[in-house]
Amino acid sequence: PGHDLAILVMCHHNIISTGTFGWWGAWLNRGMTIFYQDWPKPNSTLASLFVKDEFFLPYWIGMS
Incomplete structure (x- = not known):
């Protein structure tokens, strides 16, 4: 999980779910x-x- 979070942090764009991992x-x-x-x-x-x-x-940016 630590490596995955580090990769997310280095991204320029995120599409996240409603969970806390993507939010962080x-x-x-x-x-x-x-x-x-x-x-x-x-x-x-x-x-x-x-x-x-x-x-x-x-x-x-919110999308429905």
Whole structure:
């Protein structure tokens, strides 16, 4: 995992899932990041606990 994270950090672009491993790779490299913006599903239990602005950085690009 350490080598994989180091490779992610060296990338210029990231397409990440909703998991924390990709999130840390994207956050550490500060490059262009694309994420799935329709997560969590609206009106779900997680959506009521989750603040997107605190998880996804403002310069990351959301795609649905």
